[in-house]
Amino acid sequence: MVICSLSIVPLSPAEEVIHLANGEWRPFVSEELKYGGVFSRIVSDAFALKGxxxxxxxxxxxxGEVKSREGQIDGSIGYGMFDKFKQDFYYSDTIFSGSKVFFHxxxxxxxxxxxxxxxxxxxxAVIGFNFGAVFDKAEKSGQIQVTRIENLERLFKMLIKKRITVIPLTVEIGYDVMNNKLFSEEAQLITHHSKPFFNTTFHMxxxxxxAKNKDMLKRFNEGLQELKDSGNYDKYVAESLRGGYIIK
Structure with a gap:
């Protein structure tokens, strides 16, 4: 399914268009959130400032990764900085900085x-979620024991039932699950350790x-900086943190 996100500036009929893959990764991006989530809104409005x-x-x-790599669409949003992508993709400036912690x-x-x-x-942990090279090495070597499943909500249910001890996860994602997928009495049982095991940045x-994407990247980075300078970037992030993108 395709959506066109809203923007903060008027767009002319002669506007240029860029096609980006997107996915489900609440609270940052989701087809079920306003504007497609805070990352989607930031990217849309940064580009809109550049027409x-x-x-x-x-x-x-x-x-989305495969289609982007093959050039079927222009790219995707919400990716960490990994060497394996740098050969095939241009990385934007940082859209968001986040910390991964252990919930217990x-x-x-x-x-x-x-x-x-x-x-x-x-x-x-969820199948496919990446927690950095050190965590990956520890998991593969057996230094740490990780049960991988497909469903994030189910993981928290397993934690409550003491079938697992901790869940490694980005702070904002963990609390989004707790606040929107668990009963309030269940959420109150859970907290997170203050020490991050991985700090990361997210990019487009x-x-x-x-060929046009090198120029598109330059324009996006300029628009992103303008969005930050205007104060709208901080406004969007604050709205997301207080649940402002949830469709009631």
């Missing part, structure tokens, strides 16, 4: 300092197979 209209194609993330039950004391402290701790990626 470019964004058309979003919502699809599974892997499919308040009734189950949990503390950690190094990955050695995590040995024997049963973790639950544009395929190098499409």
């Amino acid at each position: 470019v209209r964004v058309v979003y194609h919502f699809m599974p993330w892997k499919r 039950l308040k009734s189950e004391p949990f503390d950690w300092n190094t990955y050695d402290d995590l040995n024997g701790i049963t973790m639950g 990626i544009l395929t190098k197979k499409i």
Whole structure:
């Protein structure tokens, strides 16, 4: 399915158009959120300031990555900075900075300092979620034990039932699940450890197979800076954090 996000500036009939893959990754992007989520709104409005209209194609993330890499669409949004993408994609300036932490039950004391402290701790994570090279190496070597499933809400149910001990997750995503998918009495049982195990930045990626994208990247970065300078960027992020993009 395709949506066209709203923008903060009027667009002329002669506007340029860019096609971007998008997906489900609440609270940052979702077809079920206003504007397609805060990331979608930021990208749309940054481009709109430079006379470019964004058309979003919502699809599974892997499919969007493949279509972008092959040049079937221009790119995608919400990607971390990974070397494996740099050969095929241009990376935008930072759209958002986030921290990944461990969620756990308040009734189950949990503390950690190094990955050695995590040995024997049963973790639950979503298939395909990336938590950085150090975590990936520890998981593959067996230093940490991670149960991977497809459903994020189910992970939190498993945590409540003590079938797992911690959930590694970006702070905002964890609390979005707790506030919108769990009963309030369930959410009150859960907290997160203050020490991040990974800090990351999120970006738009544009395929190098499409010649115009080098210029599009430059225009987007300029528009993003203008959006930040105007104060609208901070406004959009604040709205998202207080649940302002949830469709009642």
